[in-house]
Amino acid sequence: MNNKYFKVMMIGDVIGRTGRTLLLDHLMEIRAVENIDIVIANGENSAGGLGITSKTYRAMKQAGVDIITLGNHLWDKSDIYSIIENDDVIRPLNYPGKVEGEGVRIFEEAGLRFAVVSLLGRVYMPRGECPFRAMDKVIENLKKDGINIIIVDFHAEATSEKIAMGFYLDSRISLIAGTHTHVQTNDSRVLSGGTGYITDIGMTGDRESVIGIDKDIIIEKFLLQQPRRFKVGNKKPMINAVIAAVDKKTGLCKSIKKINKDLDF
Numbered sequence: 052m053n054n055k056y057f058k059v060m061m062i063g064d065v066i067g068r069t070g071r072t073l074l075l076d077h078l079m080e081i082r083a084v085e086n087i088d089i090v091i092a093n094g095e096n097s098a099g100g101l102g103i104t105s106k107t108y109r110a111m112k113q114a115g116v117d118i119i120t121l122g123n124h125l126w127d128k129s130d131i132y133s134i135i136e137n138d139d140v141i142r143p144l145n146y147p148g149k150v151e152g153e154g155v156r157i158f159e160e161a162g163l164r165f166a167v168v169s170l171l172g173r174v175y176m177p178r179g180e181c182p183f184r185a186m187d188k189v190i191e192n193l194k195k196d197g198i199n200i201i202i203v204d205f206h207a208e209a210t211s212e213k214i215a216m217g218f219y220l221d222s223r224i225s226l227i228a229g230t231h232t233h234v235q236t237n238d239s240r241v242l243s244g245g246t247g248y249i250t251d252i253g254m255t256g257d258r259e260s261v262i263g264i265d266k267d268i269i270i271e272k273f274l275l276q277q278p279r280r281f282k283v284g285n286k287k288p289m290i291n292a293v294i295a296a297v298d299k300k301t302g303l304c305k306s307i308k309k310i311n312k313d314l315d316f
């Protein structure tokens with residue numbers, strides 16, 4: 052582990068076999084080169100572009116992912132009901148009622164305690180409880196517990212909701228990274244209060260696709276206005292991620308950088 056800083060890598064939505072294979076082939080090397088302490092990946096699209104299965108969960112773990120966050124597609128495959136109980140899987144926190152799994156989990160790595168939260172937006176999304184107020188409660192409880200390293204995957208559609216959340220949580224958490232749109236935004240930065248931020252990490256899948264799905268299928272769907280069976284794109288694999296250095300003492304972010312790279316299988 053690094054001395055002063057906790058190095059966190061967050062990987063944007065892993066899309067089907069393309070995303071999984073890319074991680075299996077390259078993640079361990081990236082981990083070593085960048086001296087990463089912990090890898091968090093969004094796995095909601097890891098199974099054929101929709102949902103997660105036991106097989107895709109195991110593949111991501113084997114590739115070097117430590118913690119898997121989820122999003123609106125988590126219920127798409129029935130395997131989720133067993134996977135969700137694993138202590139390295141986090142489902143969105145702010146469902147309106149009691150559902151399986153946990154939205155916040157606390158981890159310990161070489162004596163350092165930190166928390167990871169999966170959070171769902173409410174704009175163009177299934178409506179959960181207010182994510183802003185949900186975070187207030189989570190932060191209050193974690194701070195009572197002496198935990199000041201808090202990492203949030205904010206799975207949301209609207210850029211405005213994500214930017215507002217970043218400012219709302221600034222100085223109170225370590226890092227908030229958006230997921231769900233599958234398109235990386237060019238605004239990674241450390242906010243003035245010390246929280247690392249990006250509106251969307253992007254996806255780990257095919258650059259020559261429409262947000263992960265074969266582009267010809269999606270173009271045809273738009274042209275004909277008929278449903279089409281989705282196939283995950285596999286022409287030009289890319290990894291989208293961020294790497295942040297979090298001060299172990301203060302829990303605040305020192306730096307955040309984007310990764311947006313084409314890689315071969």
Ligand SMILES: [Fe+2]
Nearest residue numbers: 064095096231
């Ligand atoms: Fe996604």
Ligand SMILES: [Fe+2]
Nearest residue numbers: 122123124231
């Ligand atoms: Fe999503």
